[in-house]
Amino acid sequence: MPSQIAHKYHDEIDEQGFTIIRGFLTPDEVEKYSKAADAVVELARKGDWPDVRTRGKQFPPWPKNFSPDIWGVSGLLHPNLKELALPFHECYASEKILNVAEDILQAERSELSMELFNMLINPLTDFGLDWHRDTIKPEVDAEEEAKALLENPYAGTQFNLALTEDDCLIVIPRSHNRIRTEEEKAKSIAEDRQQHITGEIRVPLHPGDIVFYNNNILHRGQYSSANVRITLHGSYGHVKHGKSRAKGILQHGVAEWLPRFKPNNQNLVELKEKLVLLAKEFEGINLGYALDG
Template structure:
């Protein structure tokens, strides 16, 4: 009989909305991925990589204006990165990473789908992201919010993997399983959308630390230009719930280069095959964007 899937990380996310795994990476892995990341960041800041997140804009689509003042680099698995993407293939499809995701989504790794793998970095001038939930619009009514929060909460798993000191992510613990309070509704909908919210928590990560979080926990981020940030940021999907993930994933254009993507191991091959099936299901469908801004 196969052993039962562990559920420690699943239970922690169910309770507070996130789970932190300290020293997930070895010192050798940190050094390897940090060097690979710095190379890609330099390549992007020089205007040689169009898939970047430009400071001042929070959600896709991002302009392809090749400004060096960026807060993210997208498409770490994109075939056009060539050999620069090899270390990221290894990281994303590693057995130890997929074991955590299997725990969170309560499915064997064969039931996991490739989604996104990007990088969050320090912009050249300070920048803050608004309070948001990733797939629920801020103007949603209480009834709409309650319904959407209950809809397939374990369809996917989202993470930040720090390669440098990182205190950018701010969350409101427990907010992933309830509608917003009166205070939260005001502060996620007003002109500022960056004000302090009662019980907010800064997720402090050290190099090699990993946080997975429910993407509908209330969260935002503060990007300081003076502190080097190299944080790998991505997600995985549960194949049984792909339809609920399609808009949030395919809005980033992954289906455009997926046919040219060459997996480098069996894990990645399985992850790709599952995403290919989802992309084909929504081929020629205009899904739009999950959020705006």
């Protein structure tokens, strides 16, 4: 018989499109992961880590040219980070975070798949992301948008785990399972796609807080250069719906280093196995990119 899976966080995301857990990390964990993150940020700002999100470019592929003005660092589990990656092995595969993922996806542990683990940081100059859904292009018509929203709504889940004060995420609550209003549609395809939308809210996180959200929620980010931001940003998939997640995950190049990746705990070993199977299924296939910009 399958184990009884809690559904508190699943139900909150089902209703609102996101769920916040306050004090998810202990103060000691915040300190430990902050120290690990600082070391990686320093490496990236110096130009010694190539997988970064450069200011001015919103979605992959990001340019390889080096600039310290970055708003994200990708590949926290990448084997080239060596010992710097080990604290992130622990964080990504911790029992408490996997328990929440199981709840949201209504999945057994054996059904969870490794996906991405990155970091969102403050750029050196202010920067904003456009209104978007992560895998549905804003130009689609209402019929195509509705169809995409109904397909595999719990194929995966993603999170922001704050190590500093963070109110960069802006969302439209309850927009994850409906087509856009006329205002939302107009402002997500306008020349300026960062305009205020009726009903938008910021998601304030304190150090140690985590927000999980449905990546179909209409959202954007607003990054201030004045405030230090260190937020861990990751996702998990449900193995039964891997095909629907493939483009959004493999577009980040994870399959290139996955064969060399050696997890340091059993949870991560099992998560990796699922992603290896997905990567093999799409080996040699150019899936393209989910969004433009």
